[in-house]
Amino acid sequence: MEQLFLNGILVGLLISLISLSVYPVICLVRFFHFAHAVVIAAGAYFSFLLSRCFGWPMGIAIPLAILLSAGLGCLMEVAVYKPLRKREAKPIVFILASLGLYTVLQNVISLVFGDDTKSIRTGPVREGLNFLGARITPIQIITIVTAIVVVVGLLLFMKYTRLGKAMRTVANDANLARVVGIDSDRVIMWAFAIGSGLAGLAGILMALDTDMTPTMGMRPFMMGIVAMIIGGKDSIIGIVLGALLLAFAQQYGAYYLGSEWQDAIAFAILLIFLLFRPQGFLGKKV
Amino acid sequence: MNKWLTVEKLSKNFGGVKALDEFSCHFEQGEVVGLIGPNGAGKTTFFNVLGGMLEADSGSAQLNKKKLTSIPAHRIANMGIARTFQKLRLIRQVSVLENVMLSFRNQSGENLVSLVIRWSKVRTQESENYDKALTILKRVGLQEKAGDLADTLSYGQQKLLTLACCIASDADLLLLDEPLAGVSPSMIEIVLEKLRELKNEGKTIVVIEHNLEAIMDDFDRVIFMDSGRKICEGKPDEIRNDPRVIEAYLK
Amino acid sequence: MDYLIHILILIGIYVMLSSSLNLVAGYTGMLSIAHAAFYGVGAYTVALMSLNLHTPFLVNLVCAIIICGIFGAVVGIPSLRIKDDYFIIAAFAFQIIAFSVMNNWVSFTKGPMGLPGIPQPNLFGWKISSYPDFLLLTVIMCVVCLLICWRITHSPYGRVLQAIREDETFALSLGKNVAGYKISVFVLGAMLTALPGALYTTYISYIDPSSFTVDESIFIISIMIIGGAGRLWGPVLGAVVLVMLPELLRFVGMPNSIAANMRQIFYGGALVVCMLWRPQGLVGKADVLRK
Numbered sequence: 001m002e003q004l005f006l007n008g009i010l011v012g013l014l015i016s017l018i019s020l021s022v023y024p025v026i027c028l029v030r031f032f033h034f035a036h037a038v039v040i041a042a043g044a045y046f047s048f049l050l051s052r053c054f055g056w057p058m059g060i061a062i063p064l065a066i067l068l069s070a071g072l073g074c075l076m077e078v079a080v081y082k083p084l085r086k087r088e089a090k091p092i093v094f095i096l097a098s099l100g101l102y103t104v105l106q107n108v109i110s111l112v113f114g115d116d117t118k119s120i121r122t123g124p125v126r127e128g129l130n131f132l133g134a135r136i137t138p139i140q141i142i143t144i145v146t147a148i149v150v151v152v153g154l155l156l157f158m159k160y161t162r163l164g165k166a167m168r169t170v171a172n173d174a175n176l177a178r179v180v181g182i183d184s185d186r187v188i189m190w191a192f193a194i195g196s197g198l199a200g201l202a203g204i205l206m207a208l209d210t211d212m213t214p215t216m217g218m219r220p221f222m223m224g225i226v227a228m229i230i231g232g233k234d235s236i237i238g239i240v241l242g243a244l245l246l247a248f249a250q251q252y253g254a255y256y257l258g259s260e261w262q263d264a265i266a267f268a269i270l271l272i273f274l275l276f277r278p279q280g281f282l283g284k285k286v
Numbered sequence: 287m288n289k290w291l292t293v294e295k296l297s298k299n300f301g302g303v304k305a306l307d308e309f310s311c312h313f314e315q316g317e318v319v320g321l322i323g324p325n326g327a328g329k330t331t332f333f334n335v336l337g338g339m340l341e342a343d344s345g346s347a348q349l350n351k352k353k354l355t356s357i358p359a360h361r362i363a364n365m366g367i368a369r370t371f372q373k374l375r376l377i378r379q380v381s382v383l384e385n386v387m388l389s390f391r392n393q394s395g396e397n398l399v400s401l402v403i404r405w406s407k408v409r410t411q412e413s414e415n416y417d418k419a420l421t422i423l424k425r426v427g428l429q430e431k432a433g434d435l436a437d438t439l440s441y442g443q444q445k446l447l448t449l450a451c452c453i454a455s456d457a458d459l460l461l462l463d464e465p466l467a468g469v470s471p472s473m474i475e476i477v478l479e480k481l482r483e484l485k486n487e488g489k490t491i492v493v494i495e496h497n498l499e500a501i502m503d504d505f506d507r508v509i510f511m512d513s514g515r516k517i518c519e520g521k522p523d524e525i526r527n528d529p530r531v532i533e534a535y536l537k
Numbered sequence: 538m539d540y541l542i543h544i545l546i547l548i549g550i551y552v553m554l555s556s557s558l559n560l561v562a563g564y565t566g567m568l569s570i571a572h573a574a575f576y577g578v579g580a581y582t583v584a585l586m587s588l589n590l591h592t593p594f595l596v597n598l599v600c601a602i603i604i605c606g607i608f609g610a611v612v613g614i615p616s617l618r619i620k621d622d623y624f625i626i627a628a629f630a631f632q633i634i635a636f637s638v639m640n641n642w643v644s645f646t647k648g649p650m651g652l653p654g655i656p657q658p659n660l661f662g663w664k665i666s667s668y669p670d671f672l673l674l675t676v677i678m679c680v681v682c683l684l685i686c687w688r689i690t691h692s693p694y695g696r697v698l699q700a701i702r703e704d705e706t707f708a709l710s711l712g713k714n715v716a717g718y719k720i721s722v723f724v725l726g727a728m729l730t731a732l733p734g735a736l737y738t739t740y741i742s743y744i745d746p747s748s749f750t751v752d753e754s755i756f757i758i759s760i761m762i763i764g765g766a767g768r769l770w771g772p773v774l775g776a777v778v779l780v781m782l783p784e785l786l787r788f789v790g791m792p793n794s795i796a797a798n799m800r801q802i803f804y805g806g807a808l809v810v811c812m813l814w815r816p817q818g819l820v821g822k823a824d825v826l827r828k
Contacts (some may be wrong), residue, residue, distance in 0.1 A: 034629075358714075360712050388700055
C-alpha cells in the first residue's frame with residue numbers, strides 16, 4: 001500500500017508537470033495545442049542525440065535538450081500559429097494545423113531514430129532505495145523534486161514577474177493587454193518557450209525512468225489535459241490537485257480492478273467532471 | 287390593460303459593470319416601442335437577456351404569463367420571439383433563400399427521426415416552405431437574389447434579409463437591434479415600410495435605434511434608458527422634449 | 538488484378554470513414570479526433586461477436602452500429618452540452634483510452650496480439666469470400682453511406698447543421714436546439730463508422746489495436762480536409778488521393794519502412810500547408826474554415 005501511495009505521488013507530479021507545461025500555452029492561445037505531445041518526445045530524443053550520439057555528459061546534454069525543445073515550440077509558433085493568428089483563422093484551423101504538426105514531427109523522429117525503444121540511462125537499472133516501506137529509484141526522487149520546484153517556480157513566476165503578469169493580462173483580455181501596451185506576440189512566444197521547455201524536461205524525466213519511443217508523449221499529454229480540465233483551467237494549484245486526484249484514482253483503480261482499466265478510470269473521471277462540475281473543482285463558476 | 291410582456295427588475299453585471307440595473311418595463315401586443323439611450327446603456331444586453339443568450343443575475347421576464355428567464359435560448363425563440371443583431375448575423379455561405387427557409391419554426395425535416403420515418407411529410411413541408419420563402423423574399427424585394435449567397439448581398443439588402451428571416455419565423459415579438467444603422471436613405475424608407483406592414487399585422491416590435499430622426503414618428507411609445515436603468519418613457523413627443531433625455535444626449 | 542481490387546476496397550473504407558467524419562466536422566464544424574476509436578469499437582464488436590457468439594454478419598453489424606452510437610452518446614452528451622469547447626478534449630481522451638483498453642484488456646481483446654481468424658460474412662446465403670465479392674460489398678456499403686450523407690446534408694436538418702457551423706448564436710436565435718443537433722450528428726457519425734469497421738474486420742479477417750490509433754484518426758481528418766470539408770465529394774476525392782499515394786511511393790521504389798513514415802509526413806505536412814494557404818482543400822467550399 002505504501003508503494004501505491006508513492007506511485008500516486010510520483011505519477012501525479014509527473015502529470016502536473018506536463019499539465020503545467022501546456023498551461024501557459026493554452027491559456028494564451030486558447031486552442032488545443034496538440035503538437036505539444038510531440039515536444040515531450042522531442043525533449044527525450046534531443047537528450048538521446050546529445051548524450052548518446054555526440055557522447056556529451058548529461059550535465060550539458062540535458063539543459064541543451066530543454067533549450068532545443070523550447071526552440072521547437074517557438075518554431076511552431078513563428079512558422080504556423082502566428083501567421084494563422086494574423087489571418088484571424090477559426091479555432092478549428094489552429095487545431096488542424098496542430099494535428100498536422102504533430103504528425104510530421106512524430107514521423108520525423110521515427111524516421112531519424114527508428115520506432116524501437118531507446119534509452120539514455122547509463123549502467124544497469126539500480127535497485128530502488130527503501131523509503132517508508134516503498135521502493136523508490138534515484139530518478140524518481142529527482143522527478144519528484146523537479147516537479148515540486150517547477151510548480152512553486154511557476155506559481156511565483158506568474159504572480160511576481162513582469163512577464164508572468166503580462167501573460168495573465170493577455171490570457172484574460174487580449175484587447176486590454178494591447179491598450180496597456182503589452183506586445184502579445186512576444187508574450188505568446190515566451191509562453192511557447194517556457195511551456196515547450198518544461199515539456200522537454202518532462203520527456204527527459206520520463207525517458208530516464210522508463211526509456212523512450214516516438215509516441216511516448218501522447219498518453220501523458222492526454223492525462224495532463226484531463227488534469228487541467230478537472231483542476232479548473234485557471235489555477236495552478238487546481239491543476240496540481242487535479243493531477244494528483246487522477247493519478248491516485250488510476251493507481252488504486254488499477255490495483256483493485258486490474259491495470260487494463262486505469263486509463264478508462266481517467267476517462268470516467270473526466271466525464272463525471274464534465275457532467276457535474278465543468279469548471280473544475282477550483283475553477284470559478286461562469 | 288392586458289400586459290402581454292412584462293419585465294421586472296432585470297439585472298445583469300459584467301465584472302462589476304452594471305449593464306442592466308433593475309430594469310423593468312412592459313409591452314402590449316401590437317405596439318411598436320423604441321428603446322433608445324446612449325451607447326453602453328444596456329439596450330443590447332436587454333435583448334440578449336430577453337432572448338436567453340445571456341442569463342440574468344436577478345429579475346424576471348414573462349411573456350403571456352409564461353416565464354422567459356432561465357430557459358434555453360432556442361426554446362425562448364420557439365415561444366414566438368425573433369430578433370436581429372446589431373452586428374449582422376446571417377449564414378453567409380448558403381443562399382439567401384436557404385437563410386429564410388432556415389428561419390421557419392417547427393420543421394419536421396429538422397428532426398433526424400422524422401427525417402427517416404416521415405420522408406414524404408418532410409418533402410411536402412419542404413416544398414411548401416420553399417414557396418413561402420419565395421413569397422417572403424418577394425415581399426422584401428429580394429426575390430431576384432434568392433439563389434445568391436447571402437454574403438454577396440449589399441449591407442442594406444442583408445438587413446432586409448434579416449427582416450425576412452424574422453417574418454419567416456412567424457414570431458409575435460420582434461426584437462430589432464439597429465435595423466437602420468449603416469443603411470442608405472432610400473433603403474431606410476423600404477425598411478420602415480416593412481416595419482409598418484408588420485405592425486399592421488399585429489406584431490409587437492421593439493426597436494433599438496440611434497437614427498431617431500427617421501424612425502421616431504413610427505414609435506407608439508419610447509423607453510429611454512441609461513446605465514442599465516429606465517430613465518423615462520412616453521410618447522415620442524414627450525421624450526423628445528424631456529430634459530433628462532436632452533441632457534443625456536448633450537453630455 | 539487482386540492488388541487493384543484491394544486498393545479499391547481500402548479506398549472504399551476510407552471514403553466511408555471520412556464521409557461520416559465530414560458530417561460532424563465538415564458540415565457542423567466540430568472536429569472529432571476520436572473517429573478511429575469509433576471505427577475500432579465497430580470493428581472489435583463485429584470481430585468478438587462472430588468469434589465468440591458465432592452470430593451472423595448482419596446481426597453483428599447492427600449491434601456494432603448500436604454500440605458505436607452508445608459510445609458516441611457517452612462522449613458527446615457530457616461535452617457538447619457545455620458552451621466551452623470541451624468536446625475536442627473529450628473526443629481526444631476517448632481516442633487514447635479506447636486504444637489503451639483494446640491494447641490492455643488482454644483476456645477479452647487479446648491485446649496487441651490481435652484477433653485472428655475472423656469469419657467471412659454471409660449475407661442472405663451470399664458467401665462473401667473472394668476479392669470481387671468484397672469489392673461488391675464495399676461498393677454497396679459506400680453507396681448506402683454516401684446516400685445517408687447526401688440525404689442528411691440536403692435536408693432541413695443538414696441546413697441547420699451548416700447554420701451551426703457558421704454561426705451558433707444565430708442558429709439559437711432561430712430556435713434551433715444547437716446542443717441537440719451537435720449530439721445527434723456526432724452520434725450518427727459514430728454509428729456510420731460501424732460500416733467500415735465491420736467491412737475491414739471481415740475483409741482482413743484479423744484486427745489488432747494498431748489500426749485504431751490517434752494517427753489513424755488524423756489520417757481520416759486529413760482525407761476529409763485535403764479532399765475538401767463540407768462537400769459530399771470532397772472526402773471521396775481525398776480518399777482516392779491519400780490511399781493511392783503510398784502505393785505510388787512503393788512504385789518509386791521506396792523501402793516499406795521509410796515509406797510508412799514518409800506517407801505520414803506527407804499528409805501531416807499537407808494538413809499544415811492546407812491550413813496556411815488553402816483551407817478549402819481540393820474541392821471544398823471556399824469559406825468553410827475561414828472566418
